[in-house]
Amino acid sequence: MNLLLLEAADFVAADRVVLRDRRLTHLHEVHRAEAGECLRVGLLGGQMGQGQLLRLDATEAELKIELQQTPPAKLPVTLLLALPRPKMLRRVLQTVASMGVPKLVLLNSYRVEKSFWQTPFLEPQAIREQLLLGLEQARDTVLPEVIIEKRFKPFVEDRLPQLVAGTRGLVGHPGDYPACPRALSEPVTLAIGPEGGWIPYEVEKLTEAGLQPVQLGDRILRVETAVSALLARLF
């Protein structure tokens, strides 16, 4: 963790927090912190700054907090992702949060196995946990919004056109399509398919909703790799 994320409930005074949970364990076991040290901290949804460790024992850590720094800018992107397999989902959520995606839609697709929708990793608390890990990694304080769309057609027909309006719509898909553009400054709506890719019907529906198919070359990348590669190329 490159940033110690604080929540309102941690504050015992305007500039003091007391921590008792996994963050305390992390301070002991990974950070091997000692009283007096200064750590990077951030208030979830708020500013970032410094925390001086006043006290650290087996049950509590107390820090004096100063927050004066704005978190890093988000990317101007809405990411639509065919729901990945549960293990991949957890990592992708971290990647999405760490790269600064502000809005993620997890979407059904023909090639998403039905069982993937049963995973406990889709519970709001589990999603939040992975997003927090991504924020701590990247030094950001603002949680991405995650929207779950279990039905492809109603989402793509009824809600996607509004999301795409005013943005450049792109769908990553291998094939004889233009290469994915680079270094955009305009807002983008980007759709990335499941392992095995979108089926032709889905590409057609996404195109009708305003997304243009683009490709990244002959190599088929894992979803997680495709997410970071496409975002790094686009912005």
Place this chain on the structure above:
Amino acid sequence: MNLLLLEAADFVAADRVVLRDRRLTHLHEVHRAEAGECLRVGLLGGQMGQGQLLRLDATEAELKIELQQTPPAKLPVTLLLALPRPKMLRRVLQTVASMGVPKLVLLNSYRVEKSFWQTPFLEPQAIREQLLLGLEQARDTVLPEVIIEKRFKPFVEDRLPQLVAGTRGLVGHPGDYPACPRALSEPVTLAIGPEGGWIPYEVEKLTEAGLQPVQLGDRILRVETAVSALLARLF
């Protein structure tokens, strides 16, 4: 697996292979293949093409092979990577192979924990296994070369300058450096640091060897994410 990788030992005739190992299991359990089906195949180190499944039972699969397609081009890059933690190493090896890196140097750094060098995942057979998974994912047949350098200074002083010669040398490092360049066509030597980054002495030595520090923004990315993001941006 998007490509069934074959080795010389699998061939029972010029155009016939028999498979009995994890690939057989994969054909049954993941691919749920049936006799008559055509599969994408590739000869390790050679060409790619089609394999028609002549026979598939509990102990063997036999395929009729036709190879006529060149594997995808590699990226013009040598990647120097501070040795990641074992779990990350396995995924990074897959990422490196799937993105088309032809040469990877795993390097020591001050912030690489000594225990990381003891992992069985550094055994040649374990490295090869992860690289094969990356090739199967991306549909490539050519294994990257992996070089292990357990001592930073002798490598950077004595061997790195020759590797960098004739290439654009870059070292990813957060800070007040130029932004990482985009869409290069020249060959590149790229160094990516450990979790926590290179120490100043290391950046200095890498710079002396011909690598220019470049940054990717304020966000600190996991090594695996940084690898795919930097490669996607550079090429």
